[in-house]
Amino acid sequence: MMPKHYFLGFLIRSLLASGTETQAVHGSLKPRKVQFQSRNFHNVLCWQPGSSLTGNGSVYFVQYKMYGERQWKNKTDCWGTTALSCDLTNETLDLYEPYYGRVKTAWAGRYSAWSRTPRFTPWWETKLDPPVVTAIQGNASLLVLLRTPELPYRNQHGKNTSMESYYDLAYRVFITNNSLVKEQKAYEGTQRRVRIEGLTPHSSYCIAAEIYQPMLDRKSPRSERRCVKIP
């Protein structure tokens, strides 16, 4: 029989050796930049391949859970996916709850360790798209209609909800009469139907708008411009 101390030494050495070896493999296969990208409460998990993955043939496995839950759940649609993203909108429907997602890679018969997102709370983190702008010409005036981005389908409580159910929103409307002249703010407020008056007949005006979230001090990107000629 081996002397006891000799055997222990051997065991520890082999544990250390296998430990560093698997770590080297896992470290480089492990998906990078695993994070939620959220627009209008559409929550998509995104990642990049591990640093050692140069060729093709890697597949990814996705799990998620709500903060405080013990068990990770498989996202079946993204189990063995070759894509670098996975739509978890339906798995993260409670806007005020924090969630986690995680991803691992399999490549050439080897598995990486899991790579996890930071804590993700849809209400805090989702980014709003710009409003959709319609401009209707009037008599030396313009009527501007603004539509907020739509929420993803959800049958929670069967309610017909809008962004305004979740945030206090302000709208900012900008106008310019000529591309050489700097645009001006024509309106800021909570109305989604705005009349701009005192415009010069026979001139063209362009309108753009954005949404502002006062509580988060955050604004959407600018909408596309809508240009209208005043009769």
Ligand SMILES: *[C@@H]1O[C@H](CO)[C@@H](O)[C@H](O)[C@H]1NC(C)=O
């Ligand atoms: C990777 O995939 C691309 C297209 O899908 C293919 O053109 C290329 O040859 C593949 N590379 C390897 C190393 O298999």
Ligand SMILES: *[C@@H]1O[C@H](CO)[C@@H](O)[C@H](O)[C@H]1NC(C)=O
């Ligand atoms: C996730 O999928 C794997 C592989 O199919 C399975 O072994 C495991 O039990 C599943 N986990 C859960 C929580 O369903």
Ligand SMILES: *[C@@H]1O[C@H](CO)[C@@H](O)[C@H](O)[C@H]1NC(C)=O
């Ligand atoms: C989310 O659920 C709805 C309703 O069940 C379904 O129509 C939709 O395809 C699902 N979306 C995803 C990304 O799974």
Ligand SMILES: *[C@@H]1O[C@H](CO)[C@@H](O)[C@H](O)[C@H]1NC(C)=O
């Ligand atoms: C347009 O404005 C002019 C001048 O203010 C006024 O005379 C005219 O009746 C208006 N037309 C309409 C259709 O409102």
Ligand SMILES: *[C@@H]1O[C@H](CO)[C@@H](O)[C@H](O)[C@H]1NC(C)=O
């Ligand atoms: C939700 O409300 C809008 C405007 O009030 C309406 O146009 C739409 O049809 C409603 N949708 C449902 C599913 O009730």
Ligand SMILES: *[C@@H]1O[C@H](CO)[C@@H](O)[C@H](O)[C@H]1NC(C)=O
């Ligand atoms: C455009 O607007 C600016 C500032 O409001 C004004 O000074 C200028 O005369 C306008 N130009 C035309 C062509 O209406």
